[in-house]
Amino acid sequence: MENNQKISIGKYVEIAYEIFVVTDRGDASVFKFTDKEPDRFVFGMDEGMIQGFINGLNGKAQGDEFEFTLEPKEAFGDYDDEMVIELPREAFEVDGEFDTEHVKPGAHVPMRTQEGYIMEGIVLEIGDKLVKLDFNHELAGETVKYVGKVLLVRDATPDELAPKHHQCGCGCDHDHGHDHCDHHHEHGDHCGCGHCHE
Numbered sequence: 001m002e003n004n005q006k007i008s009i010g011k012y013v014e015i016a017y018e019i020f021v022v023t024d025r026g027d028a029s030v031f032k033f034t035d036k037e038p039d040r041f042v043f044g045m046d047e048g049m050i051q052g053f054i055n056g057l058n059g060k061a062q063g064d065e066f067e068f069t070l071e072p073k074e075a076f077g078d079y080d081d082e083m084v085i086e087l088p089r090e091a092f093e094v095d096g097e098f099d100t101e102h103v104k105p106g107a108h109v110p111m112r113t114q115e116g117y118i119m120e121g122i123v124l125e126i127g128d129k130l131v132k133l134d135f136n137h138e139l140a141g142e143t144v145k146y147v148g149k150v151l152l153v154r155d156a157t158p159d160e161l162a163p164k165h166h167q168c169g170c171g172c173d174h175d176h177g178h179d180h181c182d183h184h185h186e187h188g189d190h191c192g193c194g195h196c197h198e
Contacts, residue, residue: 008043008044010045010156011042011043011153012040012152013040013043013152014038014152015148017039017146017149018031018032020147021142022143030144033148042160042161043058052074052075053070053146062150065150066148066149070143075144076140078141079136079141080136083136089131091131103126104123105123106123108120109122120135
């Protein structure tokens with residue numbers, strides 16, 4: 001039986017796609033979901049899904065190919081200097097010792113906000129008293145292009161429609177403020193997808 005369903009709010013979707021950063025020197029691939037390991041989600045039900053991603057997929061049917069380019073304001077936002085924050089070294093201690101295994105320059109460190117969200121920061125500097133982190137998305141300020149294919153569109157099950165609390169740093173477009181209260185060492189994937197994953 002042919003599946004004529006189209007992507008709309010509340011539909012379960014599986015897509016394979018590649019994400020590129022668009023530059024004057026050409027497009028550079030930064031992340032890819034394959035046919036064997038596609039991106040899976042309930043469309044439009046995740047508050048972290050960026051609007052440009054929603055607009056680019058809305059109305060597509062199973063088997064459709066897509067390509068769309070998003071300016072920074074449509075994608076992961078402009079780079080925000082206020083998202084570079086210094087936190088006390090004590091926030092990164094485990095059993096009284098500084099966590100040198102996970103917290104080092106260039107490392108992605110998940111931090112829990114007071115609202116319970118996870119935001120992932122990149123460690124820039126480690127000082128005697130403070131640790132400087134950049135909580136901008138790694139694609140902030142970039143023009144990005146999505147190229148892919150819709151693999152599956154169907155009605156979501158009641159379980160799939162149930163609200164879930166996503167904990168990741170993969171492309172959430174939340175603005176959670178700067179109250180990074182708890183260190184969280186369970187590191188998830190950091191990618192350039194248009195939404196959060198479970």
